[in-house]
Amino acid sequence: MTETTRTPAAAATPPHHPRARLHYAWVxxxxxxxxxxxxxGFRSAPGLMMTAWNSQFGxxxxxxxxxxxxxxxxxxxxAPFAAALMDRFGVRTVTVAALLTISVGSGLTVLxxxxxxxxxxWGFLVGLGSGSMAGAFATTITGRWFRARQGLVTGVLTAAGAAGNLIFLPVLSWLVQGAGWKVAVMVVSLCATAVSVPVLLFMRERPADLGLLPYGAGPGDVLPPATSGRAVSRTLRVLRDASRTPAFWLLAGSFAICGATTVGLVGTHFIPAAHDHGMPETTAASLLALVGLFDVVGTVASGWLTDRxxxxxxxxxxxxxxxxxxxxLPHLFASxxxxxxxxxxxxxxxxWVATVPPTIAICRRHFGADAPIVFxxxxxxxxxxxxLAATGAGVLRDRYGNYDLAWYVAGGLCALAVLACLALRGRSVGSAPWPTPLSSASIRS
Incomplete structure (x- = not known):
């Protein structure tokens, strides 16, 4: 009798488990x-050096x-080829190669x-390197390693672009003013090489390589399979299939306007535009870095909202x-x-880039396992x-002596983006299931 009365108490005692470790997805x-x-940060340099190059080379x-x-x-x-190359050759290999390409490209500019x-x-080499670590990289990482918190993690990784500006812009601006633009680009080159070291040491391809499920996944969840085959042909096939859907063109058109009104116009020309109004370049660079600070907040919040x-x-x-x-904006600039x-x-x-998490979410709903390449x-x-905005705004500045028309055109383009997104509301965005079920024999939670 005594033994039976102790059994419930014993059963109520939770079994001993080893202390939970941090899921490697967070690493x-x-x-x-x-x-x-x-x-x-590497991509932010040309806007800072525009005046210096204009003065030195004309x-x-x-x-x-x-x-x-x-x-x-x-x-x-x-970016889309990089996503397929990461599937084919591995995230670590592609990322390290991209960082070293940036290092070489930026370093050679001193000559x-x-x-x-x-x-x-700066156009070809740094463009190729930075493109290999574009939004498709973040989509690949979150798609492989996370089931819960996908929107939030996507927002955090997207906000990294803003954080890069926040860190690099003031430093590079100070170097350009104090030591010259050549020192600044060499710092960019060395930093790109340094970043490759933790990638080599800590990056892993998939949770299954460590015997893990993605963060937030259960044993019965269906996960994306590891893909094989030729990266180029797969990338082009995905484009062919996606381009047959109206949703792709609505997303592509609105996101083209996003690029024109951010990296093309503000990211490239904000500093010289402020300088036109008498503002010192170091002050303008600090303001652009402040954009990055609030972009971190906005993009992370956008990721959180995208989940809800x-x-x-x-x-x-x-x-x-x-x-x-x-x-x-043209009426707000001052000295x-x-x-x-x-x-x-x-x-x-x-x-600034709060648009990225919801755009990725729509890509996932429409295109399933191909979402990283579609994005x-x-x-x-x-x-x-x-x-187009980077060149067009520069041409307008050369012709009219100011950037006012560029800002007005950008505002009108945003109205077109609103219309494109409204057209998306009437279309099905049902999630496509992953095609291959998870083999629980090869992984453990």
Whole structure:
């Protein structure tokens, strides 16, 4: 009798388990965050050096804008192929190769004397390297390693771009002013090499390689299979299939406008535009870095909202508010930092790349296991839009002596993006199931 009365108490005692360890998905996410912070910082340099190159070589804003445009186009066109190459050869291999390409490209610019050399080094080499670590990289990491918190992690990794600007812009600006642009680009080159070290040491390909499920997955969940085959043919096949759907073109068109109004216009020309109004370049660079600070907040919040709200409604809100802010910007610039321009910086920072988590979520719902490559192609349109804006704004500045028309055109484009997103609301966004069930024999939780 005594024994039976003790049995429930004994049964109520939880069995002993080893202390839970940090899921390795968070280690992979941390390494990915470092890579993306560095990648964004490396891309921010041309805007800082535009005035220095103009003074030393006599190159116009339009010519330098062409180099930035080539960088942005290659950044975009590389992204979908990089996603397939990561499936084929591994994330670690592709990422390290990309970082070393950036290191070589930025380092060689110290030897340039002609515009074509700037286009070759910063346009082609840095564009190819940074494109290999574009949004498709974050989509690949979150798709492989996370089932829970996908939107939040996507937001954090997307915010890494803003964090890169926050870290690099003030430092590079100080170096350009104090030690010269050549020292600044050598710092970029050395940092790109340094970032490759933790990738080699800590990056892993898939949870199954460590005998794990993705974070938040259960034993009965269906997971994406490891793909094989030729990366180029798969990338082009995915583009062919996706391009037959209206949703792809609506996403691609709206994201092209996103690129035009962020990396192409503000990211490239904000500093020289502020300088046109008498603001010191170091001050303008600090403001652009502040955009990055609030972008971290806005993008992480957007990732959190994407897990809970309709991503299409989020995009409509983001593009609408962005357009209004750009229409007001020409009237806010001054020779020093005044409350109106500071308000723009805070507001625009919150909105900068908040579009990425909901765009990725819509790609996942429409295209399932091919979402990383599809998003890579959508990102290519983002960069094409950015490249057109980078060159176009420079040409307008050379012709009219200011950037006012560029800001007004950007505001109108945001209205078109709103219409494209509204068209997405009436279309099915049902999630496509992963095609291959999880083999629980080869992994453990």
């Amino acid at each position: 992979v996410a941390a390494v990915s965050l470092l890579v993306l912070v560095g990648s964004a 190159w116009s804003h339009g010519i330098i804008g062409v180099a930035v445009s080539v960088n942005l186009v290659l950044y975009g066109l590389t 340039m004397t002609q515009p074509w050399q700037l286009i070759l080094c 709200a309709d991503p299409v409604k989020l995009l409509v809100t983001y593009y609408g508010l962005r357009g209004l802010s750009l229409l007001l 020093d930092v005044k409350p109106p321009v500071l308000a723009f910086v805070i507001f625009y920072g919150l909105d 890579g192609w959508v990102l290519a349109f983002h960069q094409i839009g950015g490249s």
